[in-house]
Amino acid sequence: MFKRILLATHGTPGxxxxxxxxxxxxxxxGAELAVISIFNDDWKHMTGDDWLNTSTARMQFASYVEDQVNSEMDALEQRLREQFDGLELRFLRRSGVIENQLCKAAEEIGADIVVMGAYQKKQAPGFKARFENRQLHPQLPCPLLVAP
Amino acid sequence: MANSDVGRPSNSPLIIISGLLLVFGVLVVSGVLTPMFKSLHTHKQIDLMEALTFIGAGIGFVTAVLRMGRMNKPMGKFDIFVLETIPGILFIMVLAMAIRWFLEPVVVIMSKQLVPVLGFKIHKVLNLNYVVLGILVGIVITNSWGIPKFAASGVKTARFVLKMGVILLGARYSFAELAKLGMVSVWMIGFFVLGTVFFVLFLGNLFKQPKSMTGVLSAGMGVCGVSATVACAPVVRARCSEMAYTIGTILGFGILCMFAFPTIGKIVGMNPTQFGAWAGTGILNSAQVAAACLAFNAVDIKTLKVGEIFNITRVLFLPVIVLVLASWYGKQSGQKLSFKEVVIDKFPIFILGFLLLFLMSSFGLFSPPGHYKGKYLDFSYNQRTEITPEELTVLHNAQSAGIVGLNAEEKAAFDDLVHQRQIAGNFAERDNKAAFDTTARKHMAGLESILARAKGKEIVIASEVKSAIKHAVKQVHKKSKTIVTLTDAMIWFFAYGLIGLGMQITRKSLAQAGGWPLVMGAISGITKATLSFIVVMYFVKDVVLK
Known part of the structure; x- marks a missing residue:
């Protein structure tokens, strides 16, 4: 039925x-399963109203955040490799606006369907990022499935 | 080395902004807008309006022409650091001018008209002056339309400009002031910075929270908000969620404090020293300290001077706290960091600039010996030369009630002070400096005569009226022309920097507040604000500042 499924996950309960x-x-x-993790663009706003630090200190912070996000993605990838044993797998990492990057990746790999978790009333611990349907839907190159 | 060819934002917004500035400048020069400025009480700024708009328009058009010639060519350093930043710089400049000359007076007028409905002046309660309005406008822009693409590079200059503002402030301190304020600030900041850091670490232990989280939160709540969090997060190896929760909490708490502190300070009748000390200790973000101090008193910069000394003392604690946390965390994790990584990279270099200006000023570099006792009279139109709104109300009431015994010169001087809110010449004569100054000196002589006769008990005036007149006379006595210019530049740098900084506060970053950092942050932040309030009210006395 499907040749390529794109799964969007950050490992949250949803x-x-x-x-x-x-x-x-x-x-x-028997489809190929592509897993995408997106480094949220909103992190660039997380230095907030800091104005005291030197550019060196801010760069250190940015590269530290990048390392941390990457190590979280590494752990997720490791877990999924074990869980999806036997499947044809592909892992993608992107950074930018979630909606844009998800649709771009779906188009690039020729996904038949995008699968993602449902909106949770209580957000999972971690960086709070929710995409907007009105931004996502017009860009989708294929059907979107929300897992209940 | 030239970078790869990156698409430049369109030139159209820059041309439009420059055109608007030019048209505005021409309208100001023609006098068409003068009646409106008079009704907004911004007519005194007409000369500055002309200068800023024509300079801005000129720079804008020249930049537009240069950018046009560089379109579709690889970007070099001149493009990145100059040509691509100017559109954003002009964008913030236009916002700053619009806020100072239009939005702030309109808000004041509307606030006064709403008194019958609300029962109070909302601009007083929310301290809606140009500084707070600037931050709010920045926040609104970034969270609604977003920072325009053409302005993105220029907006990044806000941090640098804010540091320039603090550096220029250095010229306004004397050795005696720094000695008086420095001692108090070192004790208070030392106690509250270290106290909060250890209190948060204690709370973390109590609530059984990870050390990386309590480490990063303790720095943010204890020292200087998001800046300390950014500096400490890599040192204590904070996790992503911990950094996000902490930054969201600190940003939200800081914004609340920025609005709440000046209102509380005014309600309890704090003097400038007390408020500066409280804001400099209790408010987390250093820029918000400046905003709160200017919101408390934007007429003269006494409060700002006190607040910034506390602020700078606190900022100097940052490398110390980073070192303490690095040792504390490193001991447990076995992580080793170099002295450069922990202290030198975190040292706020702009403080050296502040000290340099302070030393230059202290050694008399800005006060030519020709100025009488290091002072000269400045009758130019300037908000910092005005009396405070509270003093204006006192004088207005005295004028309505009538002061018995004033002669014609004294009455004219008194009426003109109420009319112009400062000692100055006639507005119509402002282009003739000699005539303007002569009239201003007459007005000053009239007011000094009132004070002298009141002292000799020839006439009777209320002590509040006497105090307001004294303040008006004091306001035109300035240390030197250079210092006045530096102070004017500083005020504009703060206005500019705070608008740009407001643009860095996004709804999404505020929404990150949550989890244990929110609980522990609220407990420690409120405790620090309350305890420092008590200490300031009972132990900090007013310090006489020039």
């Missing part, structure tokens, strides 16, 4: 439901 659903569908249809 996204884990999407992981399970995407895994099942990939196993059933």
């Amino acid at each position: 996204a884990r439901k999407a992981e399970t659903l995407a895994e099942n569908w990939a196993r059933q249809s």
Whole structure:
């Protein structure tokens, strides 16, 4: 049914439901499963109203955040490799505006469907980032499935 | 070395801004707008309006022409640091001018008209002066339309300009002032910075929170908000969520303090020294300290001077706290960091500039010996030469009630002070400096005569009226022309820098506040603000500042 499924996850409880659903569908249809992790563009605003630090200190902070996000993505990738054992896998990392990067990646790999977790009333611990449907939907190159 | 060819934002916004400045400048020169400026009480700024608009328009057009010639060519350093920043610089300049000359007076007028409905002046309660309005406008722009693409590079200059403002402030201190304020600030800041850092570490232990989180939160709540968090996060190896929660909490707390502190300070009747000390200790972000101090008193910069000394003392504690946290965390994690990474890279270099200006000023470099006792009379139109709005109300009431025994010169001088809010010549004569100064000196002589006769008990005036007149006379006595110019530049640098800084505060970063950092941040922040309030009210006395 599907040749290529794009799974968007950061490992949050909502996204884990999407992981399970995407895994099942990939196993059933023999599709390639591409997993995308996006380094949220909003991190660039997280130096807020800091004005005291030197550019060196700010650069150190930026590269430290990047390292931290990458190590979190490494851990996620490691877990998913074990969980998705036997599947044809591909891991993608992007940085930028979530909606834009997700749609761009879906188009690039020729995804048949994008799978993601549902909106959770209580947000999972971690960087709070919610995309906006009105930004995402007009850009989608393929159907979007929200795992309940 | 030239970078790769990066698409430059369009030239159109720059041309439009320059054109608007030019048209505005021409309208100001023609006098068409003078009646409106008089009704807004910004007519005294007409000369400055002309200068700034024509200079801005000139720079804008020249930049537009240069950029046009460089379109589709690789960007070099001149493009990155000059040509691409000027559109953003002009954008903030236009906002600063619009806020100072239009938005602030309109807000004041509307606030006064709303008194019958609200029962109070909302601009007084929320301290809506040009500084706070500037930050708010910055926040609104970045969270609604976003920072325009053409202005993005220029907006980044705000941090640098704000540092320039603090450096210029250095010229306004004397050795005696620095000695008096420095001692108090070192004790207070030392106690509250270290106290808050250890209090947060204690709370972290109590609530069984990770050390990386309590480390980064303690620096943010104890020293200087987001700046300290940015400096300490790599040292204590904070996790992403910990940094995000902490920064969101600190940003939100800082904005609340910026509005709440000046209102509370005015309600309890703090003097400038007390308020400066309280804001410099209790408010987390250094820029917000400057904003709160200028919101408390924008007429003269006494409060700002006190607040910034406390602020600078606190900033000097940053490398110390980073060192303490690095040792504390390193001991447990086995992590080793170099002295350069921990202290030298975190040292706020602009403080050296502040000290340099202070030394230059102290050695008399800005006060030519020709000025009488190091002072000269400045009758130019300037907000810092005016009396405060509270003093204006006192004088207005006295004028309505009538002062018995004033002669014609004294009455004319008194009426003109109420009319112009400062000692000055006639507005119509402002282009003839000699005539303007002669009239101003007559007005000053009339007011000094009132004070002398009141002292000799020839006439009776209320002590508040006497104090307001004394302040008016004091306001035109300036140390030197250079220092007046530096101070004017400093005020504009602060206005500019705070608008740009407001543009860095996004809804999404504020929304990160949460989790244990929010709980512990609220407890420690409120505790610090309350305790420093008590200490300031009971132990900090007014310091006479020039």
